[in-house]
Amino acid sequence: MLESGVGPLIGRNVRELRERRVYSREQLAEASGVSAQSIKWLELGGTRRPQRHTIEKLAEVLGVAVEDLASEEPIDPKAEAPSSDPEARRGPVARNISAASGAGGGSAASIFTGLEEHFEAIVKPLRAAGYSEAEAAEAVSAEVRRWVAAS
Numbered sequence: 001m002l003e004s005g006v007g008p009l010i011g012r013n014v015r016e017l018r019e020r021r022v023y024s025r026e027q028l029a030e031a032s033g034v035s036a037q038s039i040k041w042l043e044l045g046g047t048r049r050p051q052r053h054t055i056e057k058l059a060e061v062l063g064v065a066v067e068d069l070a071s072e073e074p075i076d077p078k079a080e081a082p083s084s085d086p087e088a089r090r091g092p093v094a095r096n097i098s099a100a101s102g103a104g105g106g107s108a109a110s111i112f113t114g115l116e117e118h119f120e121a122i123v124k125p126l127r128a129a130g131y132s133e134a135e136a137a138e139a140v141s142a143e144v145r146r147w148v149a150a151s
Contacts, residue, residue, distance in 0.1 A: 008045035010055060010069045015043040017062045017069075021125055031128035032057040061128055063121070 018028050018039075025043075029036040034057050041047055042054075052066070059066045126136040 005048050006070045007042065007047040007050050009072065010050060011042040011045050011047065013069045013071070014039065014058055014062070017064065018043075021062065021128075023125075023128060027129055028058070028061060030130065032061040034058055061124075063124055 018025070023031075025036045025039045028034070029039055032039075034054050038047075038054065039058070042050055055066050055069055059069050062069075122140060123136055126139060131139065
């Protein structure tokens with residue numbers, strides 16, 4: 001349960017996450033179903049104890065737990081640096097490519113097995129920004145092509 005008076009803390013965290021993800025209040029409102037005015041009021045500390053269903057909607061779109069929004073600790077710390085060990089970096093992808101190539105009897109789609117959370121982290125902001133499925137797929141595809149060409 002959310003404690004009384006945590007609204008300003010939640011508001012600060014919502015604003016920080018919204019800005020990090022480069023959402024306008026209007027984009028967050030559209031994606032979450034919470035009015036832009038309510039988001040503004042929350043971010044400015046005007047709500048001492050926001051309604052749980054409001055915070056749940058915002059947390060879902062921002063990709064964090066409700067409890068994290070009420071945390072005084074940093075919510076979304078920078079990602080850890082990748083391992084310097086090339087084998088550790090290739091781990092699941094290398095195993096899945098091996099399986100897809102026939103060594104493990106898998107399909108081409110199995111290359112991506114275990115990477116669902118990464119895809120969700122990429123696609124969620126695109127959906128929140130109003131991209132259709134086709135537009136999101138094209139944006140991701142173009143970025144992958146750019147990465148492959150640069151490799």
